[in-house]
Amino acid sequence: MTDYPQERKDEIKDKIINEYLGSYESIMKTALCIREDWFYPDSVEIVVKHDEGSYQGDSMALLKRWKEYYIANWGWGSCSGCDALEASSENPDSLIELVLDYQSSLSPKLETKMEVLEYISKERQNVFDKELLDNFESEVRKYFESQTTLKETGSNIGKGEKE
8 A cells, every 4th residue: 555645645535525525415425335345436326315304304315326226314404513414524533434324324225116116115114204205205206207218218228228
């Protein structure tokens, strides 16, 4: 391993924190990459995201990497007293800890539309905010319908998708 000067190490750490840990979405993508032992958070796409609340609330997202799906959920607030990201933003070690903690809020790998919808259905027993889950499920269904339509019209041909 290359022995970089401390100044360079600090620069790299700052870049990672600023580029990859600046939002809950990027924290979830990074947490998933760490858990699954992938290297680039940019390889994960958030294809559906639903938020409920105003100053405080909850979010759910459907993440996609190639043909694999994962579901994430998290809460947030408007100040450092009620928002974990804001409370951790001044302390790089806290941000790293936050990423590691959020790994547990990610679903296992889901490979099909049916697995995604079954997982959402099972989550009804665990989720406090049923309205959030209902709205998220509706958006996920719309996403999958739009993907079916794209494949039927051939819109993805030449973009890595097969007929």
